[in-house]
Amino acid sequence: MPRKPKKPCKHPGCPELVEGMYCEEHALLHGQERRDSAVRGYDSKWRKARERFLKCHPLCVQCQREGRLVKATVVDHIKPHRGDPILFWDERNWQPLCKHHHDVKTMTEDRYQEYKY
Incomplete structure (x- = not known):
């Protein structure tokens, strides 16, 4: 299955392109998990x-x-x-x-x- 193109983070004013809804920086603000620190x-x-x-x-x-x-x-x-x-x-x-x-x-x-x- 082909990958979907990235789209802008849903946080107002954030220009980051993401695969999900929010970039890492804004995921926590919107109740989403951030990647494990060891992975980062x-x-x-x-x-x-x-x-x-x-x-x-x-x-x-x-x-x-x-x-x-x-x-x-x-x-x-x-x-x-x-x-x-x-x-x-x-x-x-x-x-x-x-x-x-x-x-x-x-x-x-x-x-x-x-x-x-």
């Missing part, structure tokens, strides 16, 4: 790398820019890797963030970064 690359190898990185970079870089010292709990991919293993493992593409700043970045910058010119 966040396995034991990632957890060890993340732990090492946060030991070397313990403070949220965005909080520091704001003049505050807050513990980083997330290793953020500066440029979203979108499944690219080279970009995923490139430590020059990592930054330590607190959960708040990671959530803010994910809901604003990451969503549109691929489409900026």
Whole structure:
């Protein structure tokens, strides 16, 4: 049976092309399961790398820019890797963030970064 063409995510304003109804980013907002974290690359190898990185970079870089010292709990991919293993493992593409700043970045910058010119 031939594959159906991808269509835009049903979330208002999202330009991602998907096979189902929603992109990974919006699936949780609409009650759909996200792919397992290990399938997305966040396995034991990632957890060890993340732990090492946060030991070397313990403070949220965005909080520091704001003049505050807050513990980083997330290793953020500066440029979203979108499944690219080279970009995923490139430590020059990592930054330590607190959960708040990671959530803010994910809901604003990451969503549109691929489409900026």
